[in-house]
Amino acid sequence: MEELKVLSKAELITYLTSVNPNLLVDVAERYLVSAPEIAQSALEIFLASVDPTDPLHPKALIYQASLFKDLQPIQALSSLFQALSMSDSFNELAFPIVKHVITLHKSEECINLLEKIIEISSGFWQAKYLRIFADTQSNTEQIEIFNNIWEIIYELNLNLKEIQDIISTENEFIPIIHPTSVKKTKPGKVFDEKFVETWWACDGSENRSYVFLALLINDLRSTLQKSVTADLMGFILTLSLTNELGIKLAQAGIQFGIEPLDNCFEIKISGHPSKILDATESIMEYLYNSSPTSETIEIAMNMLKNQYQSMTGDPANQTRQLRLAFLQHHQYLYPNKLQYLKDFLQTELNLANVKILMFVSGNVDDGHVIGTSEFIEGLLSASEGKKLKYLTPRTVTLLPEQIIVLQQSAESDAYAESVVEVYFQFGQASIEERVMTSLLEAIFTTSIHDPLINFGCKRVSVSSRMTRGVSGVLVKVTSIEVHPDLIQQKIFECIQGVVNTISTLFIGKKSELIEIKSQGFKSFSDKSTFYWDEILQGNLEFERESKEIDYLSNLDCQVFTEWVQKNKLTSKALVIKVLSKTWGIIKDSITEEFNQDTENFRNNFPCYSWLRIMH
Numbered sequence: 001m002e003e004l005k006v007l008s009k010a011e012l013i014t015y016l017t018s019v020n021p022n023l024l025v026d027v028a029e030r031y032l033v034s035a036p037e038i039a040q041s042a043l044e045i046f047l048a049s050v051d052p053t054d055p056l057h058p059k060a061l062i063y064q065a066s067l068f069k070d071l072q073p074i075q076a077l078s079s080l081f082q083a084l085s086m087s088d089s090f091n092e093l094a095f096p097i098v099k100h101v102i103t104l105h106k107s108e109e110c111i112n113l114l115e116k117i118i119e120i121s122s123g124f125w126q127a128k129y130l131r132i133f134a135d136t137q138s139n140t141e142q143i144e145i146f147n148n149i150w151e152i153i154y155e156l157n158l159n160l161k162e163i164q165d166i167i168s169t170e171n172e173f174i175p176i177i178h179p180t181s182v183k184k185t186k187p188g189k190v191f192d193e194k195f196v197e198t199w200w201a202c203d204g205s206e207n208r209s210y211v212f213l214a215l216l217i218n219d220l221r222s223t224l225q226k227s228v229t230a231d232l233m234g235f236i237l238t239l240s241l242t243n244e245l246g247i248k249l250a251q252a253g254i255q256f257g258i259e260p261l262d263n264c265f266e267i268k269i270s271g272h273p274s275k276i277l278d279a280t281e282s283i284m285e286y287l288y289n290s291s292p293t294s295e296t297i298e299i300a301m302n303m304l305k306n307q308y309q310s311m312t313g314d315p316a317n318q319t320r321q322l323r324l325a326f327l328q329h330h331q332y333l334y335p336n337k338l339q340y341l342k343d344f345l346q347t348e349l350n351l352a353n354v355k356i357l358m359f360v361s362g363n364v365d366d367g368h369v370i371g372t373s374e375f376i377e378g379l380l381s382a383s384e385g386k387k388l389k390y391l392t393p394r395t396v397t398l399l400p401e402q403i404i405v406l407q408q409s410a411e412s413d414a415y416a417e418s419v420v421e422v423y424f425q426f427g428q429a430s431i432e433e434r435v436m437t438s439l440l441e442a443i444f445t446t447s448i449h450d451p452l453i454n455f456g457c458k459r460v461s462v463s464s465r466m467t468r469g470v471s472g473v474l475v476k477v478t479s480i481e482v483h484p485d486l487i488q489q490k491i492f493e494c495i496q497g498v499v500n501t502i503s504t505l506f507i508g509k510k511s512e513l514i515e516i517k518s519q520g521f522k523s524f525s526d527k528s529t530f531y532w533d534e535i536l537q538g539n540l541e542f543e544r545e546s547k548e549i550d551y552l553s554n555l556d557c558q559v560f561t562e563w564v565q566k567n568k569l570t571s572k573a574l575v576i577k578v579l580s581k582t583w584g585i586i587k588d589s590i591t592e593e594f595n596q597d598t599e600n601f602r603n604n605f606p607c608y609s610w611l612r613i614m615h
Contacts, residue, residue, distance in 0.1 A: 004031070004038055012038065016045050025056045028063050036067050043067075058083035062093045069097050073105040077113035084120055091125040102132050111136055127152040127166045139242045146250035153253065154208050163253075173252035173282075178274035180204035181365040186542045187531050190366050191358075191373035195380035198358040198373040199535050200366050206524045209273040209362020211280045212532040214264040215354045230260040235300035236292045237265070245286055254279040264357075266536075270525075273363040277372045288379045315410045315419040315578040316478065322406050323421055323576045356380070359535050361528035398470065399425045399572055407484075407577040417458065417478050420487045421576040423465065424495070424569050425472035431544065435513075435552050436563050437464050437471040440498075442509040444473060447501045448494035455490050456482040484577045492570050499564060506557040517549050 004012060004027075016024060024046035031038040043064045050057060061083035068076035080094050102114055111133075118129045127149045134145040153163055160175060167174065184202040191198035217230075237258045241249075249256070254271035269280055292300075356376060360369045410418075426433055441464040452460045459478040465471070475495075477487050521527040534540055541547070 004035070009041075012041055013045075016042055021046055021049050022056065025060050025063070028060065032063060032066060039063065040067050052086070055087075058086045058090050059093070061086075062090055062097070065094070065097050069101050070104070073101045074107075074109050074113065076101055077110055077117070081113055081116050081120070084117060088121070088125070091121070091128075095125065095128055098129065099132050102136065106136050123152065123156060124158070124162065124166070131166055131168065139247055143242060143246055143250040146247075146253070147255050150253035150255065157207060167251055169251055171248045171251060173248055173254055173271075173275045173279050175252065175272035176274045178272070178363065181273075181363050184366075187359060187361075187535065191370050191377075193373075193377050195354075196356045196358060196373050196377045198360065198369060199531075200360045200364075200369045201528075201531060202363060202365070203361070203524065204363045206362055207272065208270060208524065209276045209360070209364055210525065210528040210532075211267075211269040211276055212359045212361075212528075212536075213267040213269075213280075213284075214261075214357040214536055215267070216264045216357060217354050230265075232297075232300055232304050234258050234260040234265065235303050236296055237287060239296050239300055239303075240287065240290055240292065241283065245282060249279055249283070252279070256283060264354075264536075276362065277360070277364060277368050281372055281375050284376050284379060315412075315415055315417055315580065316476070318408070318411055318578045319419045319421045319476070319576045322408065322578070323423060323574065354380070357536065359528075359532045361531060362524075399423075399574055401572050403571070403573050403575060405488075405575045405577070407579065410578050410580050413581055416480050416580055416582060418480070418484045418487075418580045418582070419578045420477045420479075420484045420491070421574075422475045422488065422491050423472055423574040423576075424475075424567075425470060425572065425574070426567050428470065431541070431547050431551055433471045434466060434544075435548050435555065436560065437466065437473060438513055438548075439506075439509060439552070439555075439560065440464075440564065441473050442513060443498060443502060443505050444475065444495075446505055446509070447498055448475070448491070451494050452477055452487075452490060455487075457487060457490075480580070480582075484579055488575055488577065495569050498569070499561065502561050502564065503557060506560060510552060510555065514549060514552055517545055517552070520545070 004015070007015060016027070019027070024042045027042040028039040028046070031042070043060050046060050047057070047064070061079040065076040065079040065083070068079065076097065080098060083090055084094055098114065098117065102110060114129065114133055114136075118126060118133060121129055130145055130149045130152075134142045134149070137145060149166065153166065158166075160177065163175060181202050181204055183204050184200065187199040187201040189197065190200045241256065249271075252271065252275060254269065254276065256267060256269045259266045259268075267283070269276060269283065271279055358373065358376070360372075426437060441462055445462045448462070449460050457477050457479045459476075461476045463474050463476075465474050475491055477491065479487055521530065531542060534542055534544070
């Protein structure tokens, strides 16, 4: 077809019109580089003469996009989107063109078309398009995009060559070939010095490892001021790692999260086993050697305020916050004036004033784990002059033998719903009581759901609560038309009748619960998190699931019934009611012991959104 180059425009069109349409795409491919005008003419005639369902139609659109990529970038991306919408088998041809266009043209229209291409892609190719998208975004958004890319990588279990093809960058945290370590299925303590205590478990079959760190800090949430400042510090630490180091970690698949809990900042890190401990050392070194700027603190304050303000929009969140404020510790109810002072951040919440509890889970050897522990120990040893302050985990408040009622109007007028929570607490979360609580939750769900719905309630949920060593069952009911006082009364009536339903439901619910517990962990992540919770709470019951199955298998109906009767469910409970505006503003009804504290709190902080949602 070399003679086509010497034809005039009219002669070329005449010739191409006479050619079998199926050959026109071959003509375009042949002249795509050497004579793009010939290729363009061939493609225009082909696209005008064949049905869009023609199997060569997507390929023709991609070749057309190649011709448009420099002078008509939007048209090029539109053609690529259309082609890939028809068939996902042409990504190898389309990808270089997409990358070329976005590298040179980062207009809003081009970025929007790239996002559309990402939406219709999947798997390996979606990850590659996301990688192009990452380069068009800010640091914070890049980190989120790289996290999404690595979720795809881990899901597909890609090899290192495929990973490098997607990430297409080099830094010290990019995964390398990594040998399988000696397997250790249950956590064991491998390091215990003045500042750092480390536990380790190894599973060589996993391509993802986890590091959990608890920076234990004394009185982290003992007052409202400290509690809010702790939340602020959580944002500051997170923002601090949206820098160059944060981008490098994200590119290498190192994901991390920082969350202030009861008495600690919890840091969760996940990534490829070959680099996760190197990343852990870099993260901790950066956090210890950096100090927040005024700009970072200001941004963090705005983020925190926005988060708090959104927390109590839904009355269901409001009831949860009130319950947790009561149960976690009463100091939440005291009206301490909020201050966001840099001095306070640097002294009371200085990271040198901590003891660190660490757990490493995955295909990493104990020698490397010990080395990382020694490195972090050295960071804290450098601050030896500061007073070491740390605590064991705080426990939830044990309810007295009475019905405690906290009642408040909804913070938002946007909801017509009222919410009633009733929390029945049983005591320490031993193996026995965890089993009993789970079984009682299942029986509650079946026996009280329908009566409450038939009573006029909109939603009914039952869940077990086993927090900081205390077990209990939470009943939450949402309603528009039924007054919360009547809902509370109906809940207690239903609970009183539960004993009568045990004999008929016991065998079925027991079998269901055994089956659920026998399924084991759904993922390595769930397994690692379970071990970490046991370490953080100090229980160290790593065989708890199997022990609970054994206990449940041997449990008979009479023993369970006696346990339920012994706990006198309706004589000890915490009731939280948030009333919609339909029922008017009603003064808080609260036990006398807490009445003054709550009144003071409301006078100084009328919006309970300043209470942090705890875990």
